[in-house]
Amino acid sequence: MTLNTDWAVRWIKGSAAVVSEHRVELITLDREIGDGDHGENLDRGFSAVLLKLDDLPTDATPGDALKMVATTLISTVGGAAGPLYGTAYLKAAGAIAGQAELDGAAVVALLTAARDGVVLRGKAAPGDKTMVDAWSPAVDAAAEALAAGLDEAAILDAAATAAEAGARATEPLVARKGRASYLGERAIGHRDPGAQSSALLLRVAADAAAGA
């Protein structure tokens, strides 16, 4: 079953809910190795996104919805997550522009463009203890799932599972990008908050597709 704008809207509403629910967890993770604002910033951003959902035209495509998320996050999230997620959603929207229904290849294109957007903006590589450590395995797993002939929901599930493992795998790492890089070895043992929020958002994308 292909994914349409209803899926995108469910993903967005679910994202706002999950970010709100995990606000304290993300703040705590960020306080340990960053400036402690990740949960609050994302919650503020997605609350603003939620308000704008009502303004979305009835004929909006999934790409239109993701573009709205991008511009809203960019102007409402005060930390690094604003430009990073904003660019991710913007590139993702561009990769699926004009498509009313997303097939498996489109889902992989969306995820790949989002990952590339994060890399473009943050210039981080896998292993730097950043969002890339969730996005990179997610894209690889999604591509494998597509090649194995799985459907859209299963592709997103594979991506989310890989992102969750990737987020957990940031714990033993020393950060090479972002505020945590100032901490050196003191960052070891702490999960990267950006990787964690990325995994949460991808899990919601999978859940929204499973309920389609």
Place this chain on the structure above:
Amino acid sequence: MQRQAPEVTGVSGKVGLVFVSHSAKIAEGLVELAAQMAAGTALAAAGGTDDGGVGTSFDRVAAAIAAVDSGVGVVVLCDLGSAILTAETAKDFLDDAVRERVVIVDAPLVEGAVAAAVEAEGGGDLAAVVSAARSAIGAFATEDRPSVDGGAARVPEGYSRSVTIVNRDGLHARPAAEFVKMANTLDVPVTVNGKDARSLLGIMSMGLVKGNTIELATTSPNGRSAVDALAGLVESGFGEH
């Protein structure tokens, strides 16, 4: 959303500067500091989030760039990582023609801002202002800083001369800028206590105050008049008493 437009507009023919900081106070303080040496240059602060918190705001950065852009270029200086990300994102959203003349410089914020402001005030083009800001990167890297009172390296050839600083506040920002401006017009390299006389940050970082004696030196056989000109400026007290 409440958009706070900075109270400046681009100054015709001059490169504008935008200071992006997580803190509104830091950004505003930089405008205040840089304006001392660049009163005729468009400077805009883009600090803090839209609701006045600590962070950076896409809208504030975008508004600041628009406010100082007179068409010849804008140099953006940023503090920590996400300020750079926000500035880069704001730049991506500009029209192609405008984007080409906006340069984000990775340089120490305070030193880079001062160096860029002096260059912009002097009418430097975009490349010159960018280069001035970048020159701040190595400004404080010198390990063996010569002592303030003499101690300059031996000058085998050339000419050197000691002068005493007479103006009340020493070589603070404005006199230092005046000194560097003159040094830049001279054809020969001159050092102040072993540091390049053309480096504003090098000069300012010595913290020279009234009563300090400095060694002006050149290794150039033809450098005598240059050293004497700079010595004359120092002895004139820069118009201060």
